[in-house]
Amino acid sequence: MDKHTLYIITFTILITVSVSSLASLGESRLDVYTSIFTLEYFTLAAIFRPRRKTVDFLAIILLIVFAYTVALRVIEILLP
Amino acid sequence: MPDKIEFFGAGLTAFGTIFATSSYILLANVPLTALGVGLTVLGLTILITPQHPVPKETVQAFIRSSCENLETLLEATGAFMKATYFPSNGKVYAYIPVTREQNIVMEDVGKNVGNLIAKSGRSIGLIIIPPASELLKTSFSEEAGLDTVAGEILVDASEVAESVKLVESDSTLVLEIFRPRVDVNFSRFKAVMGSLPTSIAAQAAALKFSKPVQVLDERFEGNRIISRLKVLEWTSTPYT
Numbered sequence: 001m002d003k004h005t006l007y008i009i010t011f012t013i014l015i016t017v018s019v020s021s022l023a024s025l026g027e028s029r030l031d032v033y034t035s036i037f038t039l040e041y042f043t044l045a046a047i048f049r050p051r052r053k054t055v056d057f058l059a060i061i062l063l064i065v066f067a068y069t070v071a072l073r074v075i076e077i078l079l080p
Numbered sequence: 081m082p083d084k085i086e087f088f089g090a091g092l093t094a095f096g097t098i099f100a101t102s103s104y105i106l107l108a109n110v111p112l113t114a115l116g117v118g119l120t121v122l123g124l125t126i127l128i129t130p131q132h133p134v135p136k137e138t139v140q141a142f143i144r145s146s147c148e149n150l151e152t153l154l155e156a157t158g159a160f161m162k163a164t165y166f167p168s169n170g171k172v173y174a175y176i177p178v179t180r181e182q183n184i185v186m187e188d189v190g191k192n193v194g195n196l197i198a199k200s201g202r203s204i205g206l207i208i209i210p211p212a213s214e215l216l217k218t219s220f221s222e223e224a225g226l227d228t229v230a231g232e233i234l235v236d237a238s239e240v241a242e243s244v245k246l247v248e249s250d251s252t253l254v255l256e257i258f259r260p261r262v263d264v265n266f267s268r269f270k271a272v273m274g275s276l277p278t279s280i281a282a283q284a285a286a287l288k289f290s291k292p293v294q295v296l297d298e299r300f301e302g303n304r305i306i307s308r309l310k311v312l313e314w315t316s317t318p319y320t
Contacts, residue, residue, distance in 0.1 A: 004129055011125060015118040023111035030104075033114035037121050050129050058124045 007048040014040045031069040038062040085131050092123030139238065140262045146211040147276065151266035157206060163273050164312065165210065165282045166292040168193045172213045172283040175292075176206040176272055186292045187314045210273060212238060212280045216287055226288045230255070230281050238262075241277050252296070253309040255281050260305055274298055278307040285309055292316070 018036045027033070041062055100116025103109050154176070161182075163174040168190050175189045175198065184203035192198035198205045215237055224232070227246040234241045234257065242259035257277045264276055273279045274295035286293040291311050298307040 004131060008122075008126060008129065012122060015122055019111065019115050019118055022114070028110045030110050030113060030117075033110070034117060037118055041121065041125070052128050053130050054128055056128065058121065058128060062121070 003048055004050055007044060007050050010048075011040065011044055014044070031072075034062075034065050035069055038066040083131070085126060089123045089126030093120050093127065094123075096120030096123055143211050143238070143262065143276065144264055147264040147266055147269050150208065150211070150273070151264075151269045153206070153208070154268040154272055159206065159268070159272055161272070162294055163210075164189075164292045164294045165279075165286040166190060167287050167290055170217060170287075172210065172216060172286050174208050174210040174273065176208065177203070178206060179204045182317050185315055185317055186312060189292075190314070210279055210283055211276065212240075213283060215280075216283055226253070226285060229288055230284050233284050234277055234280055238280065240280060244281070251311040253285055253293075253311065255305075255307045255309065257281065257305040257307065259303045274307065275300075275305060277305055278309075281307065282309050285311065 015037065018040065019033065022033060022036070041059065045056075045059065096116045096119030098116075100113050100120060103112035103116055157176075157178050159176045159178050161177040161180075163176045164186065165172055165174050166186055166189065167173075173193055175186070179202060181202045182205070184198065184200040184205070188200055189198050189205070189207065192207055194207075196206060196208070198207050212233070216233060226248070227244065230244045230246060234244050240260060240262045241257045242261070244258070245256040247254045247256075255278070260275070260277045262276055264270070274282060275298060278295055278298050282293045282295050289311050291314065294310045294312060296308040296310050298305055
């Protein structure tokens with residue numbers, strides 16, 4: 001199977017599994033879901049090294065969202 | 081024109097966005113919102129991932145054809161001495177001495193870029209664009225070390241080898257190229273330019289150090305190639 005097809009299929013499976021698992025655990029924080037998506041996206045990108053048609057803007061967006069989430073959590077801890 | 085998979089990606093992105101927004105605003109349901117976000121991310125991933133990249137075999141066939149042309153040229157000119165790879169205007173060229181007497185310095189060879197034949201006194205040589213030279217232009221990053229650059233070009237971009245290790249000692253570079261996947265069986269080409277993976281690595285080194293580089297020797301041990309490259313000065317002659 002072509003590695004790009006395998007990459008898309010693996011990503012689909014991971015998103016489905018992570019959403020269903022977290023939902024079944026009763027997770028109600030959206031940032032947990034987005035952080036997991038970010039982690040999966042970067043892990044698969046490192047494993048499959050897919051080519052991109054354009055600049056990987058999705059990676060930039062996910063990274064910004066992840067950084068914002070982490071920053072909020074850090075602020076929550078430092079300034080309770 | 082977008083193909084079916086691109087329409088699917090665009091559709092998934094649009095559906096995911098609407099689904100996430102409506103789940104968040106109307107239903108206030110986080111798992112459904114997350115599912116919508118997940119679908120959007122997946123849709124965008126499909127959109128930015130090419131489904132039909134140029135197959136590896138096609139790229140390798142192009143490289144082989146290019147090497148075959150060079151083999152013909154080298155046979156016709158009777159060249160047998162080792163090539164020297166040198167950078168010029170962000171591109172890498174190879175100088176192949178044709179006559180035995182070589183008193184031309186690499187600096188003067190560099191001035192002859194654009195001509196097929198470089199001549200100085202009794203020194204005559206060919207200046208050619210080696211295979212994969214264009215690949216280096218697109219894959220080269222200034223900040224990275226040579227081991228990273230060689231890995232990116234040999235492993236990621238051209239998929240010519242599985243992995244590369246590099247040891248630097250003074251002006252000599254020792255490369256260990258594991259599991260080469262593409263090579264050519266043109267004897268003259270190999271004798272003059274080195275094996276294909278070594279030739280590409282030498283081009284990367286020339287571009288990285290901005291100096292001429294020559295393949296000193298190479299050994300084939302099982303599924304790896306051990307090559308020694310020499311970084312030359314611009315004032316040196318292309319020794320054989």
